Amino acid sequence: MFLDKEIEVSGMPWCVEPKKIGLANLTTKVLCVVHNSALSPLDQETVKFAEALRESFRLLQVRHSLKPRRWTFTKFLIDGPRMERWFLKTLINVAYHTDSPIEDNSLVEIAFGKKSFEPNAGLYGVYDPPEKRQLFDGISLHALTVRNRVVGATFSFFGFRLLLYLDEKGPRLPFMKIGTASGETSEVIEPTYHPVGISYTAGKGISHAVVFRWH
Numbered sequence: 310m311f312l313d314k315e316i317e318v319s320g321m322p323w324c325v326e327p328k329k330i331g332l333a334n335l336t337t338k339v340l341c342v343v344h345n346s347a348l349s350p351l352d353q354e355t356v357k358f359a360e361a362l363r364e365s366f367r368l369l370q371v372r373h374s375l376k377p378r379r380w381t382f383t384k385f386l387i388d389g390p391r392m393e394r395w396f397l398k399t400l401i402n403v404a405y406h407t408d409s410p411i412e413d414n415s416l417v418e419i420a421f422g423k424k425s426f427e428p429n430a431g432l433y434g435v436y437d438p439p440e441k442r443q444l445f446d447g448i449s450l451h452a453l454t455v456r457n458r459v460v461g462a463t464f465s466f467f468g469f470r471l472l473l474y475l476d477e478k479g480p481r482l483p484f485m486k487i488g489t490a491s492g493e494t495s496e497v498i499e500p501t502y503h504p505v506g507i508s509y510t511a512g513k514g515i516s517h518a519v520v521f522r523w524h
Contacts, residue, residue: 316399320452320462321407327449330403348421351395354388359448361385361519362467365509372511383517389503390523393432394420396473400462403450409457416475429479434504435463435470469507472500 315329365385372380398420401411418424453461453474461474474480480500506520 315447316403317447317449318403318452319450320454321404321409321459348394348398351391351398354391355395358387358392358519359466361387362469362507365507365517365519366467368517369509369511372516375512377512379513380511380516382515385517385519387506387519387521389432389521390422392471392521393426393473394422396432396462396464396471397475399450399464400452400459400473403452403462404459409454409459411459411475413475427477429502430475430477431473431503433472433474433480433500433502435472435500471504 315331317327317329318324319327368383397416401416401420404411415424419426449465451463451465452459453463460476461472461480464471464473472480479502503523504521506518508518509516
């Protein structure tokens with residue numbers, strides 16, 4: 310399963326260079342059985358998201374190889390708030406045994422669904438041109454820190470990047486260059502708050518999309 314794999318981490322004071330960590334073990338060491346159980350729906354949604362991206366990439370390759378036409382539109386629905394909470398949970402876990410732990414109790418409550426992010430804090434989509442996307446079957450996390458305080462992180466799935474920002478003021482716009490665990494950086498961009506989804510074009514129009522539901 311997707312969550313049994315490693316996560317590549319960088320940007321923390323203890324791992325400026327990319328370092329691979331077992332994602333399942335990371336969660337187990339930080340949370341007790343009861344808390345792990347409470348957050349299991351987030352893990353399930355993340356597996357669903359990863360599978361949707363894999364299937365979208367496979368479908369895109371198949372449809373590109375065939376005669377151009379208007380394809381029957383396929384939609385993969387993803388629960389946006391659950392994904393947002395999973396990114397937060399993972400960032401808290403990664404930072405836990407460091408000199409820069411996330412100690413804000415309100416963020417822990419958000420991870421468990423007891424509170425919501427303030428406006429402008431939370432999940433953003435980061436657009437990279439297709440030719441600059443790094444396609445790999447896994448996940449990376451690049452932490453963003455200010456004076457050794459973790460303010461967010463960029464997560465990469467199949468080269469698609471999502472930014473989790475913790476400050477209620479939101480990221481600076483135009484935003485800083487955003488890095489990845491592999492050391493790549495984007496141009497200066499403006500991330501999109503609570504992205505609608507990821508669309509794929511093949512043939513004579515949009516072929517399919519991974520769609521985030523925000524409710």
